[in-house]
Amino acid sequence: MRHTKVKDLLNSTTTLQEVNAKGWVRTFRNNQFIALNDGSTINNIQCVVDFENTPDEILKRITTGAAVSVTGNLVESKGAGQKYEIKVAKLEILGDSDPEKFPMQPKKHSLEFLRENAHLRVRTNSFGAIMRIRSVLSFAVHNYFQQKGFVYVNTPIITGADAEGAGEMFQVTSLPLDNLPKTEEGTIDYKKDFFGKHTNLTVSGQLEGETFAMALGQIYTFGPTFRAENSNTSRHLAEFWMIEPEVAFNDLDANMDLAEDFIQYVIKYALDNCGDDLKFLEGRLLEEEKSKPQAERSEMTLLEKLNFVLENNFKRVSYTEAIDILRESTPNKKKKFSYIINEWGADLQSEHERYLVEKHFKCPVILFDYPANIKAFYMRLNEDGKTVRAMDILFPGIGEIVGGSQREERFDVLVEKMKALGIDEKELSWYLDTRRFGSAVHSGFGLGFERLVLFVTGMTNIRDVIPFPRTPGSAEF
Template identity: 35%
Template sequence: MAPKEEATNAKNVATQHSQEEQLLHQLPKPNIQNSKYTKRAVLKTLLNRDDGGFALVGERVVVGGWVKSSKETRVPIFRSFLKLFGVGGGGNGGKDSPLSFGQRVQQQPVFSTVTLQVSDGSCVASLQVIVDSTLAPPGRIMPSGTCILVEGVIQQATTSGKHTIELKAEKVLHLGVVEDHEKYPLSKKRLPLHTLRNWAHFRPRTTTVASMARIRHELTHGTHTFFQNNGFLYVQVPIITTTDSDEFSNKFQVTTLLSNKATEEETSTKASGVSLESIKASLKEKINRIEELKRTDSNREALLAAVQDHKKTNELALELEAEEKREKAKANALIKPDRLNFLDDFFSCQAFLTVSGRLHLESYACALGNVYSFGPRFKASTSQSTRHVSEMWTVEAEMAFAELEEAMNCATDLLKHLCKWVMQHCHEDMKFVLKRVDQNIALRLQSVQSTEFEKISYYKAIDVLKQVKDKNFTTNVEWGVPLTEEHESYLADEVYKKPVIIYDHPKEVKPFYVRQNDDGKTVAAFDVIVPKVGAVIRGSQNEERIKMLNIRIEEQGLSKDQYEWYLDLRRYGTAKHAGFSLNFDLVVLMATGISDIRDVIPFQRSFGKINN
């Protein structure tokens, strides 16, 4: 490029910067709202503005977050002094030129600036923070995961790219260093989600899991908003219960009897006051003693005695180790309930972690009208399905004076509302999900929101599946067999290609409390199946006729005494009522396009896996 063209370009750039500065002075300075309780600016209030934060240039703020990436720029101190005084910009490179002088002082101490990408978890974007080495040693602030709280001034980004603004730090108010960078799991780039499950306490620091958490938060907000706006009352139902509301599921036993039994069976080792730890410490001392005798000219008898002493101590350690294993095995051994006397238990009866809260919720619906609950539900399933874990959050609703059709309508409206809500309130996170996870997620959410759900009976579902010739199902399709994940997904994904509601299931495959239809074979139950996700909602009209309910309890072989309180609801002022359970974790799966439910749950509990 000719010198004249270079001068023209430089003039144009200077003019542009001058115009930007004039514009900044003309714009009204917005007030930066600090977090009420932490006195810092939350990054989303700076970065999620329409102008990218441009109008905030010149404002002083305090920000805090965790370092995602970093870069250091090093400049020799003497050279920086020369630049400060306007020396070193040119010269012919001769012996006494500033350039050759700078080369001669490269061994001098180095001044550096560190560019940090900092995230506080409030949004997808990160803030670029510039920190001089005079404020903090680069080696302490640069490692990924470092927590930093700084005060500084917002300025225009000095580098071209995705950043509109950056923060020039003037004070480092707090520094949470990473003690061993090599052991910090997130120091590696782009770990797969299944690997991140091993560090559930660090997962939310990643962009993907942080987005999942924010989307999950908004879906929770959207759920409560839907019910509050439609006249439902929020009710908390118990997690510990004596009622078996789903006889088809394995339940977690709640008992103190096993811990009491382990206490009673304390071994003689503990009674004697000898611990394995003290024996192992003694072994180390004896090894050191043997090594010392070998290095010196001690007599052979002393060395042999020390070796023999070490051998006996080692045998004792092995014996104690074996006994500890036997103790743990006894404490963890499964004891059949029929061998336990539950009258001696904490609740004086057999208790479980609840599988469903609908029965308890029904008692409040029969007094307050429309009610809902939101909380964890538990199934001791050994399934390795990507759609189920042992602890799942569930939204449950119950409506008095409602029948099956009303429950289906409410469930459909809730699902459509959540699809619309997440698209409206998670704009930045959904953009990230579209780019990094699933390019078709927006179209699928829009489809669920705008499409009329296909309604088919269980009879028709079986008939459609029996006509399928190009696929062999793992479980044969027959009347009376519960539809599996495979069956349900095929109907939604391949046959109808939209959400499907399957209703009127055989009474044998649904809980005892579901209302029996006039045909005597089916019950008023429904399942909502969503493409790519499966059964998101299961609901029913509940049996209000006490005679029919008694028959169903007997058919299922359940203890009538256990359900006397539930039968009371029919004896004293009953009403027709219906409701449903929405698997909230599957809704998060639906909204994000993630393939495994374990990756959208903050702390997943599944068969053989509980990290923290």
Template identity: 50%
Template sequence: MERTKINILEGMDHSLGRVLVKGWVRTRRDAGKFSFMEINDGSSLKNIQVIANEDLGNYPDIQKITTGTSLAVEGEMVASPGKGQKWEIQADHVDIIDIAPDTYPLQKKRHSDEFLRTIAHLRPRTNKYGAAFRIRSEMCYAIHKFYRDKGFRYLTSPLITGSDCEGAGELFRVTSLDPAEVAKQGKMDFARDFFGQESNLTVSGQLSAEMFALALGDVYTFGPTFRAENSNTSRHAAEFWMLEPEMAFCDLQGNMDHGEELVKTLVAHAMDNCEEDLALFSKFVDKGLPKLMDTIIHQEFQRLTYAEAIDILEKSKKKFEFKVEYGVDLQSEHERFLAEEHFQKPVFLIDYPREIKPFYMRMNDDGKTVAAMDLLVPRIGELIGGSQREERLDRLETRMEEMNLPRDPYWWYLDSRRYGSVPHSGFGMGFERFLMMITGISNIRDVIPFPRTPGSIDF
């Protein structure tokens, strides 16, 4: 008999007859001649109740079943007279796959997030994290569906690269050199390394995406990126996923239009397809989630310049930890004030000072600002960061000189401006930050299956 999933059972409005369910025991109790078990198979937030009676040949073994034990149960699916459940299984066969010992750490109580991070290999079995990672899976599908429906091509950009897209230098080096030999020589001889030059894990797939956008039109890359930033905040991780669309013949306004459509579509998809799991977060994590998602879907996002935002922040009576002044990059507290308190909806900021943005952003006519755009959302701050790219070769070379960037490693990037350059734009959306926004989870470590942070690479 084919295995039946619990999420399928919950959607039925008539008896399925005989079913086979495989999963893990959440609770078990004896009452008279019966043993009642709650089983979850990971397909749904809800459990299914299994009733085993003393006539079963292995009933004495069933009475020894503990929380965490894995089972295969076969029996009749019948309407349940109990409250809070539609169906139950009257078992005629219970196969005990593996008994969990009493040391199983997930008992029937609420565990702290801090504790669950120490057992990240088991936390998906809890209600909260099972729901979080089902939502993560569904949103990965939603991203690919959104871009396929719009005719974009998916690019698998390289994870190992010789380029530093952001120019910040916070990179994980990749090398095959023997550490002991390097220590003996006192330096790294990259000419003897695997690639014959310095290489690192990518911080962005953008530069690769630009090359393909200038050939295929509209593309996107979606995968892991890495940053060796020694930060222990709730918003940063060393390994995180980035969605990066790149669009040919697209200016800054079109870039913002695309970002707004993307976020609205993904939130609507989550509400339509993750209703049960989102309800858990609305009830126990952040009761304001339904209002936030309704705002995102039904209100137009605010758009204003960086200079206008600075003016609003300076005139506000809010006391910030970090000083607000023109020419300084905004901190999370400034971004959240604009999105949460002042406008109370998502906000696009554009036209940042050239000094605080990377070399590839298009210079505006004023010669002082670049065609950058950031999307700020309530609770999170920056969700999306992007720009119209500098398509003019002479301007791009000038910017690289100003920032002391060598041309040789970027010869291929400059070629794209030399041979049939066109206006194009794109952005990066932090996937984990999006998940934090729709679940109310406040720490990025709790929306990544196995988080990589400074001093932590367990699991």
């Protein structure tokens, strides 16, 4: 007999004869009530066991984590909170789960403990909800761009380029590490390597994406990116997923419009399609808030926060204005920040970004026109000669969620900038072809997918919104 998803059973419009459900036992109460979950929804279906006619050996094997198959009628439930339950006629244990050994017991586990069990934590309500929301959000990303006629481009994972020029790359080699071939000068001879050159895992698909935008008009990438930055924070992963749209003929303003519209679309999509999971996570957060002192509690619930982003325009502020605000906010250099910005030209730290978003503007902020020297080489230089058409989108509780820019479309200006930064022109000759042949104004941005999932789920550690997190010193599973 084919099994029916728990979600479909719970959404049934009538009672049903003889249904079959398969899933994992969450709890088993009073030797009678199984809470069965199959991952299709946060909600369990209650299965009522005829314990008087079920052998003890079987009852004993109905333990948390066990896989079971239940067959019986779908009947109206007398219990509170559920419309239907299964009156079990036949029960089969598909896979036992030793209650002494199964780590995911029905009690509150710490997030740290769950991280150490990333392969099993998805069997908890919270992680089931997070991973379903993550899946829906990625579908929403594709939906948004596909509806607008963007072409999805798969940029390479292995590349010779350092798109961001930050040098935070994982090297890729097939050379024997204990016997590296050397050149006559004594350096590693990458000509003998698999690709005949030095390669690394991509930090961004942007440069390759630009070449496609200059032919297909509007493109987006959505794939894994890698950064060997040693930032052991709750916002950084060594392997994360990035969405990078790139659009020919868009200037920075159009780029901001696109980013704002896109983010609001995907958040709305989650609100419309993940109601039960979001409500569950909201409840979880409310519980957590209760343990905090009043002053530290969030003014908004999770759903209020998400709706707020939909209903309010993002505030657009230039870097220079932002610096003035930050300076004015610390008139006597009070210890508001651990690092005080005195000079125009300094990079903002996450504490400054969060001050602007959470305390000053109290809404998402798009910062633009950053000093050229703190941004990547490919950004369009402004007429002032010292700022570039960069934009970062800052979100409450997250900080930077998007980084993007209008690109430098002028061949000579770009080459000069590369020279000044010591970037090898020959290495990037293919990239410069976009400026050699039919160059045009174009813009794009990168959205860190996990930072979006963090925001939507209300979680606070990025390790909790990706199935198997990669962070410094940690690549288990």
